[in-house]
Amino acid sequence: MVETRTRVLLADDDIHALRRLALRLTAAGFDLETVDSGVAALSRVSVFRPHVVVADLGGEAMDSMGLFDALHSQYPTLPVILMTAHGTIGDAVHATRRGVFGFLAKPVDKEELVELIQEATRIGLVESGGADPDLWRKAILTQSPAMEELLSQAQRIAQSKASVFIGGESGTGKELLARAIHDASTRRDGSFVAVNCSAIPENLLESELFGHRKGAFTGATRDHKGLFRAADGGTLFLDEIGDMPRSFQVKLLRALQEMKVRPVGATEDETVDVRIISATHADLDKAMAEGNFREDLYYRLNVVTLRLPRLAQRQEDIPLLAAHFIRELAETYGDRVKGFSPEAMEMLVGFDWPGNVRQLRNLVEQCVALSTTPLIPLTLVQRALRDEPAAFLPLQEARDQFERNYLIRLLQMTHGNVTQAAKLAKRNRTEFYRLLNRHGMNPALFKTLPEGPEGEVSDVVG
Numbered sequence: 001m002v003e004t005r006t007r008v009l010l011a012d013d014d015i016h017a018l019r020r021l022a023l024r025l026t027a028a029g030f031d032l033e034t035v036d037s038g039v040a041a042l043s044r045v046s047v048f049r050p051h052v053v054v055a056d057l058g059g060e061a062m063d064s065m066g067l068f069d070a071l072h073s074q075y076p077t078l079p080v081i082l083m084t085a086h087g088t089i090g091d092a093v094h095a096t097r098r099g100v101f102g103f104l105a106k107p108v109d110k111e112e113l114v115e116l117i118q119e120a121t122r123i124g125l126v127e128s129g130g131a132d133p134d135l136w137r138k139a140i141l142t143q144s145p146a147m148e149e150l151l152s153q154a155q156r157i158a159q160s161k162a163s164v165f166i167g168g169e170s171g172t173g174k175e176l177l178a179r180a181i182h183d184a185s186t187r188r189d190g191s192f193v194a195v196n197c198s199a200i201p202e203n204l205l206e207s208e209l210f211g212h213r214k215g216a217f218t219g220a221t222r223d224h225k226g227l228f229r230a231a232d233g234g235t236l237f238l239d240e241i242g243d244m245p246r247s248f249q250v251k252l253l254r255a256l257q258e259m260k261v262r263p264v265g266a267t268e269d270e271t272v273d274v275r276i277i278s279a280t281h282a283d284l285d286k287a288m289a290e291g292n293f294r295e296d297l298y299y300r301l302n303v304v305t306l307r308l309p310r311l312a313q314r315q316e317d318i319p320l321l322a323a324h325f326i327r328e329l330a331e332t333y334g335d336r337v338k339g340f341s342p343e344a345m346e347m348l349v350g351f352d353w354p355g356n357v358r359q360l361r362n363l364v365e366q367c368v369a370l371s372t373t374p375l376i377p378l379t380l381v382q383r384a385l386r387d388e389p390a391a392f393l394p395l396q397e398a399r400d401q402f403e404r405n406y407l408i409r410l411l412q413m414t415h416g417n418v419t420q421a422a423k424l425a426k427r428n429r430t431e432f433y434r435l436l437n438r439h440g441m442n443p444a445l446f447k448t449l450p451e452g453p454e455g456e457v458s459d460v461v462g
Contacts, residue, residue, distance in 0.1 A: 005031040009050035011041040038062030039440035056083040077152040079120035136184035144314035158184035166279040168308030171358030174279040182235040190234025198243035216265025242282030311353040316412040325364040343378040416446035
């Protein structure tokens, strides 16, 4: 396995200082990207996915604290280290109270900066023995700022013992996120046990979760330890918890409160050590209001909440996911299909996706199976969707902040292809370049994406 180095985004509007510090950080073994302005840093961060941002900016357009505020609003858990030649103790105190991870006075001591970056990386990260620090999320492919922030939160939550509730529509990847949290936790060497609560008949739910003794009921021909004890020392993922019968909810609540289970037919409790992650696509607030879900169980499960966005809310991921599915399906259908035509991809990106990632995968498989050309045509996608795509929000209706994010997403979806991006934005190339220049964006920066272990693109949420 190729070791993935800590990614550091360095922003400094002093070109000479930028070059000197870049040499030092590269020599220290960091994977480094450099930019000379705040707007360039904002456009690069969603593609480079840094573990830490180091900045010294004094420009009128965006200074260091302005960059921090912009980053903190979109990526609250991304550590930011600020440097300044004119800072005071009061400035440092003010910055750290605002949430800045570290504040260093120039000239910066190289060893002090390296130690601070390493400390920022360690906090909330898994001690992985020198292996790829992103290995825990290998099954999740994304370049969406919303997903990246969600994964950053998940990684921090993984280090605690808190129960986690994952919300989101069907097909958004709740089990994959649950498994990623397990892999990022200190329980990763234990078992990850997933159970769909809606798939188990009510009369078998207690036996399946808590276990049973031989002879406890007709058909119990041997002891069964149950899923709680199977997950002992690891993680138990209770999917579709909203479909659990109310009659069993009080028994589950007791097990969670005491971390003890009593197998059916047994006379004594057995202690277990499990971390509970639960998920549902149902509206639990409505279920509680209607008396179908216990409020005390809800709060026991819902210590920390993560909500997966709909695929339509992470449109920049659609080309990545579609390309991954085509590569994956090549094992079954051969490699004659290479991708989607630009018109077909435009329709995929604009569609509402009620079935989310799972629906996208099914559509890609249908198109791959039926396509007679290397590029899947628009007509085949139209037939598969049987619907009209949702339109992009026109740029003229967006404000400056949204306009910047809008441009980033377009460049991500098209991998820096200005012609395709301009077409999606319904602007000519000249106008589009003017917009890019206004926001300090270089389309060349979007032509490549971070690779996963051993140079391969990561797997996908589904």
